[in-house]
Amino acid sequence: MNLTDRQRKFVFAGLVVVLAVVGVYLTVAAPEDDPGDEGANTPPAVTAGPTGPASPPPGIAGSVSPGDFDVYRLLPFSQQEFATAADLAQRFTAAYGTYRFDEDPQVYTGRLSGMVTEALLDELRRGAGSPGMLDERRRQQAVAEGSATLDRVRDIEDNSIIFLVTGKQQVTKEGKKAQESRQYAVTVARDGGSLRVYAFEPADAGQAGDTG
Template sequence: MNLNDRQRKVLFAGLVVALALVGVYLTVASPGDEQDDPSDRPSAAVSATAGPTGPASPPAGIHSAVNPGDFDVYRLLPFSRQEFATAADLAQRFVAAYGTYRFDENPQAYIGRLSGLVTDELRGELARGAAAPGILDERRQQQVVAVGSSTLDRVRDIEDNSIIFLVTGKQQITRAGKDGADSKQYAVTVARDGGSLKVYSFQPAEAGQAGDTGDRG
């Protein structure tokens, strides 16, 4: 077929466009370039940083008629029996450790015995108090040695994530060569701290609400 110059140019342009279209099609539909599958993508790590917003052991509740001979109060409380026992033991051990110290002991050793029982914030407060120059000087001058013990008295209050115990701390004290004894009741708050229970705060029992103040007449 004989083509003039104009016809050849038109044919060449048509072939260029056709080849370009074929290249686009092969690029889009090529078997080697499969469509992206979301399941093949690396998953993003999720970090849960928020603390507990409710009880770790929600009350199971009681749906049947209450049987006084088989009544499980823990079904109505935000703490299990095990958690309750752990919190009570923690409060009792803390008060005993708090009341045990020596005039020749490094304050860091004293705080070390309390570290596993209390929150980081309370530990800092106790450390500052134990290192106060006035307290250290007095104990050294009188060579004070105190051995603490404690009795768990009762529960003052229960919240979703904390329990307040009344604990009496007792001390056998040697001061300036003389033996003596002291006793003081504390309100000790044990709270959930991450995945464990820790002493969150404490104060003399008379400084807080004593609980039931109604007439018992």
Template sequence: MNLNDRQRKLLFGGLVVVLALVGVYLTIAAPGDDSGGASDRPSAAASTPSTGPTGPASPPAGIQSAVNPNDFDVYRLLPFSRQEFATAADLAQRFVAAYGTYRFDEDPQVYIGRLAGLVTEALRGELARGAAAPGIQDERRREQVVAQGTATLDRVRDIEDNSIIFLVTGKQQLTRAGKNGGDSKQWAVTIARDGGSLKVYAFQPADTGQAGDTG
């Protein structure tokens, strides 16, 4: 379309007015739009999840305040809570007592059944193979061995991120070939996290040493 000079001037003037009106509208309307948009968006405080129980900290929470010898919580510096520590100690003691309790006329599977809930699956397999060994069974039947085990917690040998090693003394009241006697041996017992629970991971005579952390 061909426009003369007058028409071009009128068109240019009209565009200037339109652009000016648009600019004024945006200047006035923008703050209102922002406040309206903000009301639809959650604030930082509203979007932050509420704080709730998260379980034991790992690693445990440190101690920033001055240490008070009369009110010192050592478990805040350990990778195991007080409850876990007590559970592990009880487990080590019960395992050694159960390990030292058996009869010559008892099926090895019954003996292993008493230990099964205390140990890892791998250790259970090792214990089952040892209990069923023909030489051991033959000797116990021949001498009609009856053993009643008890155990005493001695001390903690080592603590790692996933395991605790206890020194435990196992004592046995023995009847062998009609004679009463006793035996005593100290064991190094490793209690480790196994899934969501604690289990006996390994054990051996205390004087031979013991591997610590299980990973």
């Protein structure tokens, strides 16, 4: 079929209109969420850190017998965790009380670093590097060998245990030997996947327990 110039112009204009309408329809009708991009703009889920025992204590449903009563079934710490925490509190207290006047403070705090949280380690570093204390120890040529005894449990929370520990020292100052001792409250808490000393202070100062 032969079209005049006028007719060809009308046909071309019509095609342009049809294509424009189709483009608008496809834009409006397109799905808002492309299954192929699902989750692309979704922020990752935040996983909270542990604030208590990995699983609740199993509890006791039957009658309680003094002969086979298992107290750990009622506590947020297993027997192994409890023993690990007690050992940590004792070792830390002994290490805290062991020092030499000619020892670099970084060496001293290095012995404690694997046993305490980062926040407590920062506090211990500031104390160990105190110029006044260092000068006094050097003047007296002070040397102390620490040991510790576990006295009792002060408190148990979902995420921490406070032990009362007596720190003992064999101290030599200006050539004279003496024995010194002081009781401390040592809080051992879950720190990620391990146990760490979370807080440490004289027992008579009082101490908050749970860290979760």
